[in-house]
Amino acid sequence: MRPSARTPRLPRRRLTLALGLALASAALGGPAPARAEPARFKVVIHEDCPVTELSREQLSRLFLGKAAEWPDGTRADPVDQREGSAAREAFTHAVHRRSVSAVKLQWQHAIFSGRGVPPREVSGDAAVLEHVRTHPGAVGYVSASADVQGARVLSVKE
Secondary structure, three states, X not given: OXXXXXXXXXXXXXXXXXXXXXXXXXXXXXXXXXXXXXXOEEEEEOOOOOOOEEEHHHHHHHHOOOOOEOOOOOEOEEEEEOXXXXXXXXXXXXXXXXXXXXXXXXXXXXXXXXXXXXXXXXXXXXXXXXXXXXOOOEEEEEEOXXXXXXXXXXXXXX
């Protein structure tokens, strides 16, 4: 067999770089695909909060520390559920359009550079509701089946 008849191969460095970029892209998560599925979470706010609806982008900015106040000027107090909860997975993909690990990595960079601290993490729906009920300006999310008595559900528009 002649050397010119062989299939060309990528140099090992390029192959390693291409594979590394593909894996990094998958791990960081791109935009979540648009799906017509029922909501798996509800966004809840303190009863006295005058805001009735936010865009997905505005809500994302509150939870990512890019905005610190509600549109009316009230200080926002976002609260996340613990990593691994179904509500956090659903919220993160729907609102931030990223994976939980990508958002966590973004916060790690912000903390390291002194540009903020992530929202407080609590253990589940009951803890989110307790925080929201007792802290004006608070916003959180709970599973779609949670009883939200004592808090208001915030409408989130695309």
